[in-house]
Amino acid sequence: MLDRPQRPLSTPAWAAERDSMTGDGDLDRARRFRDAALPHLDDVFTFAHYLMRNVADAEDAVQECYLRALRHFDSYHGPAMKPWLLAILRNVCNSEFARRATQPTPSECDEGEQPANELPLWQEPQPSPEAELLRRRDDEAIRRLVAALPQPFRETVVLRDINNLSYREIADVAGVPVGTVMSRLARARSMLRAAWNVEEGSTT
Amino acid sequence: MNCAESEVLIHALIDGELDAGNTAAVETHVAACPACAAKLTAFRAMHQAMAEASLKKAASAHLRRRIDAALPAQPPRVAGWLTSQLTSWLTSWRTFLGGLTIGTALSAAVAASLVVAVVHNDQDRRTADEVVSAHVRSLQAGHLTDVQTSDQHTVKPWFNGKLDVAPPVVDLTAQGFTLIGGRLDYIDGEAAGSIVYRRRNHVINLFVARHLDAEHGGVKVETMHGFNVRHWTQGGLAFWAVSDINPDELEEFGQKFTTALQPPSGHS
Numbered sequence: 001m002l003d004r005p006q007r008p009l010s011t012p013a014w015a016a017e018r019d020s021m022t023g024d025g026d027l028d029r030a031r032r033f034r035d036a037a038l039p040h041l042d043d044v045f046t047f048a049h050y051l052m053r054n055v056a057d058a059e060d061a062v063q064e065c066y067l068r069a070l071r072h073f074d075s076y077h078g079p080a081m082k083p084w085l086l087a088i089l090r091n092v093c094n095s096e097f098a099r100r101a102t103q104p105t106p107s108e109c110d111e112g113e114q115p116a117n118e119l120p121l122w123q124e125p126q127p128s129p130e131a132e133l134l135r136r137r138d139d140e141a142i143r144r145l146v147a148a149l150p151q152p153f154r155e156t157v158v159l160r161d162i163n164n165l166s167y168r169e170i171a172d173v174a175g176v177p178v179g180t181v182m183s184r185l186a187r188a189r190s191m192l193r194a195a196w197n198v199e200e201g202s203t204t
Numbered sequence: 205m206n207c208a209e210s211e212v213l214i215h216a217l218i219d220g221e222l223d224a225g226n227t228a229a230v231e232t233h234v235a236a237c238p239a240c241a242a243k244l245t246a247f248r249a250m251h252q253a254m255a256e257a258s259l260k261k262a263a264s265a266h267l268r269r270r271i272d273a274a275l276p277a278q279p280p281r282v283a284g285w286l287t288s289q290l291t292s293w294l295t296s297w298r299t300f301l302g303g304l305t306i307g308t309a310l311s312a313a314v315a316a317s318l319v320v321a322v323v324h325n326d327q328d329r330r331t332a333d334e335v336v337s338a339h340v341r342s343l344q345a346g347h348l349t350d351v352q353t354s355d356q357h358t359v360k361p362w363f364n365g366k367l368d369v370a371p372p373v374v375d376l377t378a379q380g381f382t383l384i385g386g387r388l389d390y391i392d393g394e395a396a397g398s399i400v401y402r403r404r405n406h407v408i409n410l411f412v413a414r415h416l417d418a419e420h421g422g423v424k425v426e427t428m429h430g431f432n433v434r435h436w437t438q439g440g441l442a443f444w445a446v447s448d449i450n451p452d453e454l455e456e457f458g459q460k461f462t463t464a465l466q467p468p469s470g471h472s
Contacts, residue, residue: 063270
């Protein structure tokens with residue numbers, strides 16, 4: 001038979017020592033934060049990726065978001081964790097864009113924030129069996145079209161259609177009235193639909 | 205209701221955000237206005253397509269570990285206390301350096317190097333902890349191997365399609381380590397391959413995966429919970445050998461495996 005060392009895998013001795021040194025309150029708080037915040041990591045990263053438009057910057061922003069959220073966890077009183085995290089993430093990204101804007105090398109900054117009028121989104125949709133065309137969607141193509149939307153329309157459509165926030169929650173995250181969310185969403189989807197039709201037209 | 209209002213409200217209708225009164229108003233308008241009706245149909249289809257597409261980006265395992273390590277006090281963690289102390293020190297250091305934003309390029313670079321220096325040991329210890337637990341589970345559950353054979357050419361293809369890497373399987377019977385099979389395991393919440401060897405009555409689990417962080421690169425042998433763990437990287441893969449054989453024998457196993465894996469250089 002196999003030799004099976006029977007030592008327990010977790011020894012409470014060190015845990016008790018650690019708790020006495022760190023304080024149960026801090027540990028409990030950190031544990032509660034993990035339980036509440038970590039399940040939303042994919043949502044936070046998704047939003048970060050659509051805002052920052054590359055993985056490395058998105059990951060930096062997400063890490064900063066979680067550290068910031070932990071620091072402010074005491075002042076968090078709900079109702080929902082996801083919009084709260086997304087609002088912090090949005091602030092982190094905006095701080096980063098602001099910082100880049102004040103730097104003498106604006107190369108990346110330009111890529112991050114394109115004015116709406118530079119994108120070929122004005123074309124009127126062609127009368128076509130759109131429903132049929134849309135069914136042959138390509139996930140990557142949709143992601144690309146969403147990522148190409150100018151701000152603040154991009155964040156509105158990402159928060160609604162990808163992060164599944166309610167209008168009220170989007171308004172809280174973006175710090176604007178619900179009416180603004182509605183008009184931005186209408187504009188964002190019109191741009192998306194136009195770009196979508198252009199895409200379908202060019203590939204069919 | 206006019207078309208300008210309808211063009212905004214059809215989206216709220218699609219999203220289920222309209223109250224009964226406005227829903228009725230939009231529907232009345234759309235019923236009488238072919239242009240708005242066409243838009244509603246098109247946007248509904250687009251909404252449906254987006255709902256069915258996978259537009260979310262999953263956070264990488266690397267990011268998960270980064271965040272996990274940056275947050276204090278993961279309870280069942282041997283190095284948890286140390287990490288929380290270092291993290292709080294690091295946080296204040298970052299505050300000092302970077303004003304709590306992503307920071308200047310300098311502070312970000314400095315902070316990143318600090319994080320790397322602090323996190324590595326801890327991450328390795330956690331992974332060591334995980335592989336030791338997986339080793340113990342494999343012995344206790346009567347589930348040592350999924351594919352039981354001493355033929356390396358059977359074990360290797362068995363992993364096909366089960367992992368995102370092809371774990372190299374070498375036969376070390378001549379060197380005193382008998383190949384007894386392979387098993388699919390989970391380390392850090394992700395699939396990892398385990399190649400199982402036997403030395404006398406002792407089992408060696410050799411865990412192989414790409415995600416089992418091995419950023420420090422070199423060979424490392426440590427003892428944890430009474431087991432010996434030898435960790436190394438080779439060919440872009442991380443290897444963790446776990447056994448209750450003595451450290452010298454485990455070291456010998458690691459060296460023999462590494463040598464067997466290397467492409468032959470000349471005649472021997």
